[in-house]
Amino acid sequence: QVQLVESGGGLVQAGGSLRLFCTASGTTLNRYTVGWFRQAPGKEREFVATIYWSGGSTAFEDSVKGRFTISRDNAKNTVYLQMNSLKPEDTAVYYCAAVRWGSFPSTRAPQYDYWGQGTQVTVSS
Secondary structure, three states, rough: EEEEEOOOOOOEEOOOOOOEEEEOOOOOHEEEEEEEEEEOOOOOOEEEEEEEOOOOOOOEEEEOOOOOEEEEEEEEEHEEEEEEEOHHHEEEEEEEEEOOOOOOOOHHHHHHHHHHEEEEEEEEE
């Protein structure tokens, strides 16, 4: 059974940085496309970033381009979301998701089979 666990969330001031971690158990992530999504109160879950299983191609939602990066360390079975220049509108619960093999870019939630429980990111102004 594939399990994903997010960590690294917290409270940060606008302009600050956070690094989120998505660690898998029950499988090796090198065969999975992994995405990050977020959901703010009263809003629908939205795509943030994805990294393809093969070659490490990445894609980002427009509002985070140039501020967020996504990377993976297959040896640690972990995918990272580095978030810089954070804004109050980035406040949300952040979820990582995975799909075996997958396609690129996978930007829609139904394209993913496995989800973590989420980690809260709060950016104060």
